[in-house]
Amino acid sequence: MHHSARIAxxxxxxxxxxxxxxxxxxxxxxxxxxxxxxxxxxxxxxxxVHHAEAVAQRVGEPFGTLVLALAVTLIEVALxxxxxxxxxxxxxxxxxxxVFAAVMxxxxxxxxxxxxxxxxxxxxxxxxxxxxxxxxVALATIVILxxxxxxxxxxxxxxxxxxxxxxxxxxxTLVVYGAFVFTQTVGHRPFFLQDxxxxxxxxxxxxxxxxxxxxxxxxxxxxxxxxxxxxxxxxEAAVSKMGAPNALVGVIIAGIVLLPxxxxxxxxxxxxxxxxxxxxxxxxxxxxxxxTIPAVSFVSLYMNSRLRLGIDSKSSVLLILSLFVxxxxxxxxxxxxxxxxxLLTIFVVYLFTTVVP
Numbered sequence: 001m002h003h004s005a006r007i008a009x010x011x012x013x014x015x016x017x018x019x020x021x022x023x024x025x026x027x028x029x030x031x032x033x034x035x036x037x038x039x040x041x042x043x044x045x046x047x048x049v050h051h052a053e054a055v056a057q058r059v060g061e062p063f064g065t066l067v068l069a070l071a072v073t074l075i076e077v078a079l080x081x082x083x084x085x086x087x088x089x090x091x092x093x094x095x096x097x098x099v100f101a102a103v104m105x106x107x108x109x110x111x112x113x114x115x116x117x118x119x120x121x122x123x124x125x126x127x128x129x130x131x132x133x134x135x136x137v138a139l140a141t142i143v144i145l146x147x148x149x150x151x152x153x154x155x156x157x158x159x160x161x162x163x164x165x166x167x168x169x170x171x172x173t174l175v176v177y178g179a180f181v182f183t184q185t186v187g188h189r190p191f192f193l194q195d196x197x198x199x200x201x202x203x204x205x206x207x208x209x210x211x212x213x214x215x216x217x218x219x220x221x222x223x224x225x226x227x228x229x230x231x232x233x234x235x236e237a238a239v240s241k242m243g244a245p246n247a248l249v250g251v252i253i254a255g256i257v258l259l260p261x262x263x264x265x266x267x268x269x270x271x272x273x274x275x276x277x278x279x280x281x282x283x284x285x286x287x288x289x290x291x292t293i294p295a296v297s298f299v300s301l302y303m304n305s306r307l308r309l310g311i312d313s314k315s316s317v318l319l320i321l322s323l324f325v326x327x328x329x330x331x332x333x334x335x336x337x338x339x340x341x342x343l344l345t346i347f348v349v350y351l352f353t354t355v356v357p
């Protein structure tokens with residue numbers, strides 16, 4: 001992660017611009033206002049991730065990738081909860097669609113692109129097999145329990161958990177994610193480090209600059225929440241007008257919040273730091289599902305609304321295929337360009353069948 005010792009001016013201007021857009025949105029609506037809201041939302045996401053990377057650089061690895069993953073997940077939770085509150089019963093499956101989209105984008109899109117570019121530039125790349133294995137064990141457990149298992153329980157009909165089951169799954173998800181975070185940061189921290197990462201040049205941020213970045217990170221996150229509430233009706237109306245399934249809304253949300261982090265992972269892969277790329281990608285997938293599902297579960301219980309979690313059979317096949325292929329790809333600790341091509345192929349199939357089910 002490369003940052004100057006000073007805060008980039010554009011990252012200060014973005015939350016100010018977002019505030020001006022929110023003020024303008026409160027006075028009226030229209031296509032121009034919606035366009036400005038979209039620009040401000042995208043800018044706020046990029047600025048938030050930029051400041052998260054600055055704070056991450058200050059605390060070092062693997063805490064740095066954890067900070068970035070948590071920041072991105074907070075943005076995702078804020079977007080989902082905002083749309084759930086605005087959408088009522090129609091948004092019952094929004095959390096499921098967004099989390100599933102995030103997992104598929106990360107496992108196939110981000111990791112696939114990193115392996116493709118890394119393989120093209122460096123022919124073969126290596127990483128810690130123990131670190132990737134630990135992340136995949138936790139991810140596979142959480143993702144199957146939250147997205148597939150609800151289809152096979154009988155207390156509540158359909159792809160739903162009963163209230164007691166939902167509480168149990170939320171707690172289990174938090175426990176598994178917490179165990180992974182402990183493993184990554186304390187228990188087995190060397191599993192998630194790459195030997196030559198420490199030798200990479202980087203500008204060391206001072207404590208005051210890191211503190212200001214943390215404050216700007218919070219401001220950007222608040223801006224994302226407020227802008228998402230303003231954009232939600234237009235986003236859902238646009239998807240409906242296209243005649244596309246509602247699941248596309250989840251893909252758009254996941255794409256918005258994961259794009260900056262995906263670029264960070266790609267930069268690391270280009271620099272032959274695949275371990276950092278995998279820390280970002282797999283850590284983000286775990287944070288996305290490990291924190292989002294418990295958060296929206298408790299929100300759903302508080303709002304006394306039903307939370308649709310189970311994915312359909314087509315999505316289940318693609319999810320299990322993705323997990324299976326990623327396990328095969330990462331089983332040796334070395335990757336080649338073929339691995340990236342295969343994962344990106346699955347990603348293309350996922351995107352196409354989302355729009356044309």
